Amino acid sequence: MHNTTTPPIPTAAPCLSERIGHTLALLEERVPITRRLVRCGDTVYQAGERMESLHVIHSGFFKTVNLSADGREQVVGLHFKGDWLGFDGIAEGQFACDAIAMDTGEVWTIRYDALLAACARTPALLASMHAAMSREIGRDRESMLALCTLPADARVADFLRNWAVSMEQRGLRTDQITLRMTRAEIGNYLGMKLETVSRALSRLERDKVIGFSEKGRRDLHIPDVRALGAFVARSLAPAALTLQ
């Protein structure tokens, strides 16, 4: 983790894949871990449950769902390999949301007390954990920014772009992605209705920014990730080209 030259912003992308491997290796050798295989729909933890452990995703894909007292429910986060689950439970000693598997996968469960003890012996582990919490805060704020400043179509494009970037950072293929969420779930996550998601995807397809696989409407391919970013930018200043 020693930088010879400090790069300005030359894509932190390849870095993250290594960092994930590093963190997983570190955990494996320094902390008692319980491995658990999960299937789509399994809950890793539930709101209200006592927080005794944190979890790190070894493989698979997960969502966190916030439930308010009056029954409103919202997907507040999507999580991939290397992400931690359960930070929300530290403050109050119990979880504030549900963490649910969206696919088969494996989570590593680590008792929080054991983790802290290991962190005391291994500063790099503490640094990993802090970095993960920090990144989570940053991602939440990016979500808020998108929710508040982007129109529906652009929000969907941004969502797909973030997904592709997440894949890229983990060394997976970005041109082809299979959404494991229904339109309703995507809409819930993005603060819009399922019909709006559907229309947005259709428009993105019409604009050739994405394409649907012949297999079905859940799989789509992204010819060029940057085109998604360009679509977002375009919908922010539609008249800028003609005016100036």
Added chain:
Amino acid sequence: MHNTTTPPIPTAAPCLSERIGHTLALLEERVPITRRLVRCGDTVYQAGERMESLHVIHSGFFKTVNLSADGREQVVGLHFKGDWLGFDGIAEGQFACDAIAMDTGEVWTIRYDALLAACARTPALLASMHAAMSREIGRDRESMLALCTLPADARVADFLRNWAVSMEQRGLRTDQITLRMTRAEIGNYLGMKLETVSRALSRLERDKVIGFSEKGRRDLHIPDVRALGAFVARSLAPAALTLQ
């Protein structure tokens, strides 16, 4: 800062005020601190700046502002006494947003390396910091929930309620609050336009949920905090009473 009589709602409220005092005392005795007085508009840190220190608010009121590459700008957090500033900078070693004072106040600045060293010696300090990060994640998710599930009027009511609760948790008066934000800033934070904020406040006043001070439209008083919660609930199920 010891309360002789516990305030109306004996929930987790009194707890937090004590915890803030505890954390500040702990910092004061275990870590080298730089105190800094700030005035409205001063920046505590800026996006892109190297993260060398974290900050804890000793007094005053601050906002964090996220700025996207394409120029979109959004208030993503409001912070009061006892809150930490700068967590977003840990992951990448540089801050991802601006932290700006909204009022005169004092921040305590702590070098991150010194903080980690102190945490190694004082587990309670580490616990405090983790709890603060965890709470921040929780609050961000609450914000997302509000943004995605509440109509504009309810969002404003919820915003005021959260403000009042924050005051209450810190042992300050909740019936009278002076917004130190313009309508435009509130709207930016809540994902709506300033006119919508203004209309929402007018409606809340008409419904007697809030009242404006005779001094001006920036000061308002809240007869009953629970009425704000009730207003939120009402706008979620307007027809429920008549239907069932």
Added chain:
DNA sequence: CGGCTGGTTGAGGCATCTCAAACGCAGTGG
């Protein structure tokens, strides 16, 4: 086959945005 779940698309309605006018207040300078 028939039911079920998820997706697409259209038509109309509503909440919020946009544009515009007017007001109060504070600061400034004649």
Added chain:
DNA sequence: CCACTGCGTTTGAGATGCCTCAACCAGCCG
């Protein structure tokens, strides 16, 4: 003292983006 200006706020009227409601389609499974 009174314009005069600038900023923040309020309120109205019209435009629009998204929601609601509804119909229909495709794949899947008993």
